[in-house]
Each structure stands twice: as C-alpha cells, then as structure tokens.
Amino acid sequence: MEDEAGTLGVSATARTVERVRPAAHEPQPPWLDRPRLMAAYAAFAAYALAFAVASGGRDRVWAIWAACGYAAAVLLLWRTRATAAAVGASVALAVVGPLLWLSGGYPLEAGMVVIDRAAGLLVHHGSPYLPAGQVTSWLSYNPYLPVMTLFGLPSAAGLGGLVGNPGVWLALCTVALLTAAFLTAAPHRRCAQCRRDALLGAAVAVASPVIALNLAVITTDPPVLALMLLSLALATRHGAKAAAGSGAVLGVACDLKSTAWLAVPVMAVMFASRDGLRAGLRFAAATAATAVALIAATAPAVTSRPGAAAALVRDSVLFPLGLTRFKTPAGSLLPGHLLTALGTAGHAVSVGLLLAAALAVAVSLAVRPPHDMPAAARRLAFGLALMFALGPDVRFGYFIYPLGLVGWLALTAQVRSAKEFLRSCSFGS
Numbered sequence: 126m127e128d129e130a131g132t133l134g135v136s137a138t139a140r141t142v143e144r145v146r147p148a149a150h151e152p153q154p155p156w157l158d159r160p161r162l163m164a165a166y167a168a169f170a171a172y173a174l175a176f177a178v179a180s181g182g183r184d185r186v187w188a189i190w191a192a193c194g195y196a197a198a199v200l201l202l203w204r205t206r207a208t209a210a211a212v213g214a215s216v217a218l219a220v221v222g223p224l225l226w227l228s229g230g231y232p233l234e235a236g237m238v239v240i241d242r243a244a245g246l247l248v249h250h251g252s253p254y255l256p257a258g259q260v261t262s263w264l265s266y267n268p269y270l271p272v273m274t275l276f277g278l279p280s281a282a283g284l285g286g287l288v289g290n291p292g293v294w295l296a297l298c299t300v301a302l303l304t305a306a307f308l309t310a311a312p313h314r315r316c317a318q319c320r321r322d323a324l325l326g327a328a329v330a331v332a333s334p335v336i337a338l339n340l341a342v343i344t345t346d347p348p349v350l351a352l353m354l355l356s357l358a359l360a361t362r363h364g365a366k367a368a369a370g371s372g373a374v375l376g377v378a379c380d381l382k383s384t385a386w387l388a389v390p391v392m393a394v395m396f397a398s399r400d401g402l403r404a405g406l407r408f409a410a411a412t413a414a415t416a417v418a419l420i421a422a423t424a425p426a427v428t429s430r431p432g433a434a435a436a437l438v439r440d441s442v443l444f445p446l447g448l449t450r451f452k453t454p455a456g457s458l459l460p461g462h463l464l465t466a467l468g469t470a471g472h473a474v475s476v477g478l479l480l481a482a483a484l485a486v487a488v489s490l491a492v493r494p495p496h497d498m499p500a501a502a503r504r505l506a507f508g509l510a511l512m513f514a515l516g517p518d519v520r521f522g523y524f525i526y527p528l529g530l531v532g533w534l535a536l537t538a539q540v541r542s543a544k545e546f547l548r549s550c551s552f553g554s
Contacts, residue, residue, distance in 0.1 A: 157325055157536065163202040165329075166215065170195035172334055173219075183231060187223045187341040191334065194218025198332075212325060215332035220296070223341035228290050234343050235264060237277075240291045243267045244277030251426030254436035263451040266444040271424035271437075272380040273345060292343030299340060302351035303327045309358035310537045326536040335528045344522055349385050350529045352378035353505075357533070360392060360498045368396045368408040376415025380423070383441055384526060387483075387512065388505055390490060395501035398494040446476060447517040465517040478515040482508070499534055506530040 170192055177188035194215045201211035233241070243253035253274040254267050276298075280289040287293050307327040311319040330336060339347050352374055359371040375392065378385035389412050397405025426433040443449050447465060464471040464478075486508040495501040506527040513523045 157208075157322060157329065159202055159206070159208060162208065162211070162329070163199055165333075166195045166198040166202065166211070169215075169219075169332075169334055170199060176334075183227055183234075183342040184338070186227060187219075187338055190223040190226070190341070191219040191337060194222075194332070209325065212328045212332065216328055219332045219334075219337040220340050224293070224296055224343075225287070227341060227343070228287055228292060233290070234292070236345055237291045237343060239264065239267050240269065240273060240277040240345075241280045242277075243269070243274045244281035247271075247274050247424060248278075248281050252424050252430070252433040252436065254424075254427075254433060254440050256432060256436065257439075260451070263444075263453050266440045266449065266451070266453075268441055268444050268453075269345060269382055270380045270441055271420050271427065272377060273382065274423060295343065295345065295348055296340045299336070299347040299351045300327075300331055302348060302355055303330055303336075306351060306355040306358045306533075307537065309355065310361055312538075330529075330532060330536055333532060335525055335532060339522065339525055344525075345382060346384070346522065346525045349378050349382045350526055352381070353385055353388055353526075354529070354533050356388070356392065357498055357502055357530075358537075360395065360501065363400055365400070365404050365407045368400065368404040369411040371396075372408040372411030373415045376412040377419065379412065379416050380419045383445065384509070384523065387486070387508055390487065391495065391501050391505045391508065394490045395495045395498070398496050446479075448476075460514055475515065475517040479512055479517070482511045482515050485511070502530045502534055 173188045173192035173195055177185055177192060180188060194217065197218060198211040198215040201207055201214060205211075246255065247253045253269075253271055255265050259265065276291040276294045279294065280291065283289075304324065304327045307323040307330070308320060311323040331340070336347055336350075356371045356375040356378065359367055359374060371392065375385065375388055379389065389409065393405045393409045393412075395405075396408045421428050424433070424437070427437050428434070439449060444453065447453070460475075460478075464475040486504070489504065495504050509530075510524065510527040513527075
C-alpha cells in the first residue's frame with residue numbers, strides 16, 4: 126500500500142511539473158527566416174519598381190517610397206543579421222512615410238470624403254446615409270456599413286489635419302488588429318520567442334505590398350481583412366467559447382463592409398464540422414447578435430425609420446452591385462466589369478455569375494466542409510477571388526482579401542513549403 130501510494134504521489138508530481146513546465150518553442154515559421162525574407166523583399170522591390178513605372182498619382186508615390194523601403198530591407202538582411210531592423214525599415218518606408226506624405230500633400234480620397242460626410246449625418250440625423258431625395262451622383266452613396274462611420278467621428282468633432290483624417294485612424298486600427306491576430310495565432314502565447322515571431326510576422330504583413338499599398342493610399346479594406354484574420358486566429362481554439370468570440374469579431378467586420386459576409390457561412394460550417402453543430406450555431410448567433418447590436422448603436426435611425434433602413438440596403442447592397450441610378454466609376458479589366466461594360470444584358474450576366482459563384486461555394490460547404498481553420502481560410506480565399514472576378518464594377522484592390530488570407534497562412538506557419546503555399550490557393554479543404 127505504501128509503495129502504491131508513493132508511486133501515485135510521484136506520478137501526480139510528475140504530471141503537475143509537466144503542466145507548469147513552459148511549452149517548448151516551436152521552430153520559427155519558415156517564411157520568416159532570413160533567406161526567404163530576403164527573397165520576398167526582393168520580389169516586393171521588383172513589384173514596386175514596376176508599379177512605379179506603370180501607375181501614376183498616389184499609387185506612384187507609394188511605389189517610389191516602397192521600392193526604397195524594400196531595397197533597404199534586402200540590403201540589411203544581406204549585410205547583417207538584423208532582421209527586426211530590416212523589417213522595421215520596410216514598415217517605415219513602405220507604410221508610414223507614404224501615408225504621412227499623401228495625407229499631408231493630397232486631398233482626401235473619395236472614400237474618406239464619404240466617411241466624413243457619413244459621420245456628420247450620423248451625429249445630426251442618427252443615420253450615415255443620405256435620404257433618396259438628396260442622392261445626386263455616385264458620391265452620394267455610402268457603400269459602407271455603419272461601424273465604418275466611426276473613423277470619421279474625429280473629423281465630425283472638428284479635429285483637423287492628421288488627427289481628423291479617417292485614413293490615419295484606419296491605418297492605426299489595422300495595425301493594432303493585425304498584431305492582435307498574429308499574437309492570438311501564436312502556438313505558445315506565453316513563450317517570449319513565439320511572441321517575437323508573431324510581432325515579426327505582423328510587421329512583414331503590414332509592410333507587404335498587399336496591405337502597405339492599401340494603407341498608404343487609404344482604402345477601407347485593410348481593417349476588414351484584419352478583423353477577418355483575428356476571427357480566424359480565434360478559430361484555432363476549440364469549443365463553444367472560442368466560437369462565440371470568433372463570431373463576435375467577425376460581426377464587427379460584417380458591420381464595416383459587406384465583403385466580410387462570405388466568411389460567415391464558411392466559418393460557421395467549419396465550427397460545426399470540427400466542434401459540433403452547437404459550436405457552429407453559437408458562432409452564427411454571435412456574429413448576428415454583434416452585427417445587429419452595433420447597427421443599433423452606431424446608426425439608431427436605421428432600426429427605427431424605414432427610410433433609413435432602405436437607404437442602408439440601397440447604398441451597401443444595391444450600389445456595389447450596380448443596381449442603383451448612379452453607377453460607381455470603379456472598375457478594372459476583370460471578367461465581371463468587362464461584361465458590365467457591354468450594357469444591361471452584360472450586367473445581368475455578371476450578377477448571375479456572381480450568384481452562381483456564391484451557390485458553388487455553398488454547395489462545396491455542404492459536400493466537402495472545411496474541418497479546420499486553414500481549410501476555412503483557403504475556401505474563403507478561393508470564394509472571394511471567384512466572386513471578385515465575376516462581380517460587376519469590382520476593382521483589383523479587392524484582391525487584398527484572398528491574397529491576405531493566403532499570406533496569413535504562410536506567415537503563421539500553416540503552410541511550410543512553396544508546394545503547400547500554392548495548394549493554399551486551391552478550392553480543396
């Protein structure tokens with residue numbers, strides 16, 4: 126009996142020690158080692174140089190700054206082992222420098238003008254959308270959801286300069302959310318080296334052309350992408366509590382811009398497949414509850430006045446689909462836009478193809494549901510790329526979402542080789 130008790134005591138002690146022993150640090154994500162970073166920054170520099178030649182205006186200003194930043198990063202990585210300094214230089218010259226230059230020397234971009242106006246409308250009328258009688262051009266529409274209006278409140282409060290520029294707040298919010306997403310996805314969040322790798326990954330993501338260009342020239346997509354990535358990071362954990370947290374974060378993204386909506390069914394199916402139907406339902410319920418609560422809080426008139434609710438649907442759903450009186454000038458040489466340019470029949474075909482793409486994604490979720498976070502991210506990236514290619518009046522900038530999702534998989538070590546990286550672009554789970 127004494128020997129048995131002693132054995133049990135030793136086993137219990139061993140289990141206790143094992144529980145409190147710090148987790149071993151996993152190897153650094155392969156896409157963050159010096160050779161691959163040097164190759165990535167060389168590719169970034171080549172892209173920025175080509176972009177500087179082919180573009181103009183704000184885009185060219187960014188490209189010139191960014192080419193210098195990426196070249197400096199390559200030089201530092203080649204001549205020293207100061208990886209953090211190299212990545213810091215790329216962030217400073219590819220994001221911070223051009224953002225401040227463009228914010229101070231150029232007029233507000235059209236999207237920021239819309240957000241500023243929406244904030245004023247919200248403060249005075251409880252809705253960020255103009256009534257039907259005041260819609261006189263495509264700039265009269267506000268294609269964003271109510272939470273996006275919050276970025277215009279500093280300007281509505283009378284603040285000027287950089288402090289009142291919605292684009293600066295968009296950039297700061299994006300960087301904070303991306304950092305939170307990478308830290309949340311770290312395999313051992315209590316490990317100092319894991320935290321350093323996560324911060325390094327976040328900095329590389331911010332400095333990459335996919336995000337840096339959008340931050341510098343100021344578009345509204347980066348914070349939406351960052352919230353989607355934070356939701357995916359929370360989805361790496363199992364259980365109903367993780368599902369609720371992930372859903373709440375995605376609900377915020379869905380109240381910024383409608384491009385986040387496709388993530389709801391993809392991730393709900395993933396939670397149901399991996400953790401059970403209750404987790405999937407809890408995720409969906411948390412997303413919907415957060416979205417409704419935020420709309421009620423940030424645009425109270427939308428929930429109390431039918432005209433304001435109709436204006437929300439008109440601006441955030443019908444206008445992006447080209448179904449309003451005034452059409453967006455946005456466009457690019459993508460199949461959906463080329464079809465729309467053919468006239469009414471071409472536009473109808475483009476909308477039909479968009480609906481068919483959404484149906485195809487839905488069928489894929491039923492036939493082959495994703496079973497984990499990387500599979501859900503791959504499915505979401507493919508679905509978004511397909512819908513952006515086929516939708517009417519879609520610009521190339523929207524591809525920040527599928528490219529950002531694939532980059533996220535690489536930088537968080539969900540893909541560890543070039544072969545896996547290419548497979549991440551596929552439809553399979």
